[in-house]
Amino acid sequence: MNPSQPARKLPRRTFLRGMGSVIALPFLESLVPLQSLKAAAQSGHPTAPTRMAFIYHPNGVIQDNWNAGAAGRLTNDLTRTLKPLDPLRRYVNVISGLEHKRANGNGDGPGDHARATATFLTGAQAKKTGGKDIQLGRSFDQVAADHLSNGSRFRSLELSATNARSSGTCDSGYSCAYQYNIAWQNERSPLPPQVNPRDVFKQLFGASDPKELALMEHRMLRQKSILDTLRNDTARLNRKISSEDRDQLEEYYTSLRAVEHRLQTKAFDPNDIPKDIQLPIGIPANYSEYLDAMYDLMLLAFQTDSTRVITFLQAHDGSGRSFPELGIHSGHHQLSHHRGDVGKIEDLKAIDEFYLQAFARFLEKLSKTPDGANRTLADSCMLVYGGAISDGNRHKHNNLPVILAGGAVEGNRHLIYKDEPMCNLYCAMLEKAGGTVPRFGDSSGALVGI
Template structure:
């Protein structure tokens, strides 16, 4: 006689003294008849944002359809060609001045995920719109412990205006919970880890003490882990081990970073403890945390900013000693354009890393990427012109058809893409931002 065990609760966590760890999505959490059914897996949304626009000749393919050639800035995505779709011609009409004073970044950045016209203000009376990621998060409700995760590399600017006549709140992040509440971006990997797993220490002294002990959250939940492992099948045991190994590897990297002396950025701003000295390590660590959060189903919604809008970071590691923002206003100087193109390609390498991490992370018989809609873009196309009407947009993941370049009619609002994306994710939305219709280029098979 076959004994059928009840499905393991999706809310099951590993518990120990002062610690709690969510579990990855396991076969034991589903009725056996649905365990191998990909369509029963949760859908996810991830957004990858690069600041300061793009050198469009190095980004835009010249041909459309499936036979396009990857330009130099897109070449790092060659291993993922069949999982990506380039969509050109999209813009944000709401980023236009509409009678306001001149500005570029301050209007275009908040429009990127909201399709809304930002109120011109340097004060606290900011206003834009609800962003696409938060519409999806609200649709999911309390399906996950965290509604969403907003990560980045740069700490926020808090005072004054960052773009002329516009509050820094407009360029610090891209996620808006309500039209008046932007969500803060977290740049410290240790703070992210504690948000995901909550070790109970909230003050700096407690965190440093734990670092000196080099203790692991896994040590605290070891007994619960052993108990649970005895209830799992071979595939779930493998997946649990993989998840725990990834968690410990990230912990060790965070501990090394937090234990090192604080260093300075190019702008001579002191970094909080926990942020790696090395830019590439910092980016990869934040991406790994984002993927781990999805793997554990702590959240299904995430945004990642590889730099805040107006970023003045320099990149000497790739031979670019000049400021990113200054280079974005290149005045068509070939040398400056070449340096900007290097930065664009460098950022694309991290996007390729992002896709590979999701592709390598199992989700039942498939991968995280197979059930995730990924949007990669910037608030500008040609940054020298502050061109918000021809954006460098890539969509990726198994929820859309990849391996192609689609060119839409110039002037088509990006809100149409976001509306189609929400519908693909199962949100019964009829309108988003200034949308006119779902973008068929996203959904057509």
């Protein structure tokens, strides 16, 4: 997490503080001065800020199952992989024809998985090195944070559901820093993601004072809620806000308790930890629950305006994770080199669907979470879901699997381009959010039609 700048004129956040906790509340319209709401309406600026998230899908997809049909409105019969998004199609754009040329070798030989993860948000060619002399480029999430983070508690939030590594040699002589980080502060400094949902929860809802954080950890171990310390303040707050805001606050508390309970009760059995990954206590044993825990924390971070920019590496490219919950015991990377094997292809279809189901659950929760009058969190979001490898069997980096979701852009579309840089999408997103970035990475301009 990165600290942010001073608050905006129109307040979005209110805090309640108890022993070992500081709770940022969701946007409650009745706490905003009437003149501020009128001024915002007259200026044309919405009361809800734009939020962006970038979610990485590893090892490519089975493209026949990703195909969204002809350009235009999404068809009524989405393919198996995209089917989980069907009820949310009003928020969904499937984008075809984008590429990351700098994920190719370009003279550097093998290492497509490391380059894919590295290039996804930077559009830059990773210097081939396994040492400390790494060199890449600033990632787009940090550019977006320059424009969006003013007034939020944290400049950005970096998450991962894989083990975090920023040194050592990984794929074909490339530093592990490339393969395990999608957020980069500058060309030499990755922003290591947090992998433990429990630590993220403490960061978001605990105070910065070490003593208060210790109290919070003690309370979590005793299965107590952070809300227990805030009863008096909550009662006073309820007397000041409207009935609609009270309902919204209760919904927020309910979701907070649900996340808290999951983190208190779900942890790895040491015998269940995969051999290739060392995971700290507090990470759910079931991978689906792990993804849900991270997505729920993303929702809470947006809901409380703790941050407006999030990156989530579901798994690094080249991940060998197996999926016993799907009955799949071979590693994802191994399966991705299927060479036409029908059984492996079916397993890969199931894995692709598994990841999209988790994303769909997140988008559905956003669409049901109030964010001011007649708005939901989904309405202010631009969410990029995708990866920098299209065909894992051949390590292709063109016609990438990309979804742009959220109500901050028109939805229910299949947008088809021809060999457009992925970075053009990022430029277009920032324009939609009211910012400008003429060029980024290998962009040639803003993507038309977003």
